[in-house]
């Protein structure tokens with residue numbers, strides 16, 4: 324019931340009302356920000372992803388999961404809280420071998436699956452939207468030794484904001500396709516706060532990349548963080 328009333332469900336419902344989901348060709352590049360072609364692509368998940376087991380937390384319509392299956396021959400699973408997003412992802416990319424889309428809360432999925440993954444990633448998805456002390460520990464338990472976690476979040480300093488000064492979530496908004504805004508809770512950490520959280524979960528912080536479109540953005544808009552399972 325919660326998922327049915329969530330802004331993420333509303334987002335998917337409005338997209339589907341505007342355009343019925345249909346089969347798509349996966350994008351040629353993995354994107355970590357909202358600007359195409361900005362920053363790294365799939366290489367930060369590993370040099371050779373062929374046959375590797377990958378998990379996306381909050382896959383939305385599935386573009387990156389499909390890219391990884393089609394262009395890197397990975398075994399890529401996308402999980403999303405909103406069943407309607409999973410419906411969109413399957414309609415777009417259900418025909419792509421190696422890709423699987425499943426509905427569920429990222430935390431519950433990690434806790435329930437018996438599988439381990441070579442890399443787990445989130446692109447404005449569940450990381451940052453679920454209590455980090457719970458989600459990072461669950462991610463760590465499901466990564467193989469030396470496995471990669473990579474996640475992009477809205478930059479905590481975007482548009483002149485300031486990162487959180489404590490470990491609590493703050494109110495943010497999701498803008499729906501019809502331009503209405505719905506409140507959500509978001510953990511707005513900078514790298515100094517992500518790194519110890521990663522460490523406590525058994526993950527070693529490896530890099531942080533700030534992404535900013537050189538012409539369109541006066542501020543960095545995306546923070547892309549990587550870590551490794553110790």
Ligand SMILES: C[S@@+](CC[C@H](N)C(=O)[O-])C[C@H]1O[C@@H](n2cnc3c(N)ncnc32)[C@H](O)[C@@H]1O
Pocket residue numbers: 331332380381382383384385386402403404405408427428429430445446447448449452453
């Ligand atoms: C901003 S969208 C990003 C979608 C996709 N990663 C992309 O880049 O197109 C955020 C997605 O995360 C999903 N999401 C939010 N909280 C989640 C959770 N706790 N578990 C799984 N998915 C979640 C939402 O349903 C939504 O589809």
